[in-house]
Amino acid sequence: MDAGRLDRRIDLKTPAVAENSFGKNGAVSYSFLAQSVPAFVKVTGGGEVDIANKRQAETYLEIVIRYRSDINAKMLVVYEGSEYGIDQVNEDYGHFRKSFTQIIARRRA
Known part of the structure; x- marks a missing residue:
């Protein structure tokens, strides 16, 4: 792959776990x-799944x-306004x- 194919932009978010008043992991x-990272993005699949009835x-994205x-x-990963879990x-x-x-x-919607 050459760098010229990195024609989309993504943002990368990292988690920060806050401690609650009891010293346990909270929200x-x-x-x-990183914001506006050049990327090649391809939809590789999708479908429907049953979760909690x-x-x-x-x-899925590559x-x-x-x-x-x-x-x-x-x-x-944030791509076109939607968040995707890695x-x-x-x-x-x-x-x-x-x-x-x-x-x-x-991404699950």
């Missing part, structure tokens, strides 16, 4: 790690960005000596 909020739509070592599965991160995508990072992400 999780997300803050931006409700049908929900799922959309995202390729320039190499970053600070991405993990606890983070979120399922998988491949840091050595395509065996290009860490030139690109591949992210497989899923």
Whole structure:
């Protein structure tokens, strides 16, 4: 893959867990790690699943960005106004000596 194909923009969010008054993990909020990151984005699938007796739509994305070592599965990707949970991160995508990072992400609506 060449850098010219990175023609979309994504944002990366990282979680921050706040402690409640009892010293336990409380609410999780997300803050931006990086904004407007150049990316190649391809919808790879989708469908409907049953969760808690409700049908929900799922959309899967394959995202390729320039190499970053600070991405993990606890983070979120924002693409076209929707948040996607990261399922998988491949840091050595395509065996290009860490030139690109591949992210497989899923959105449930």
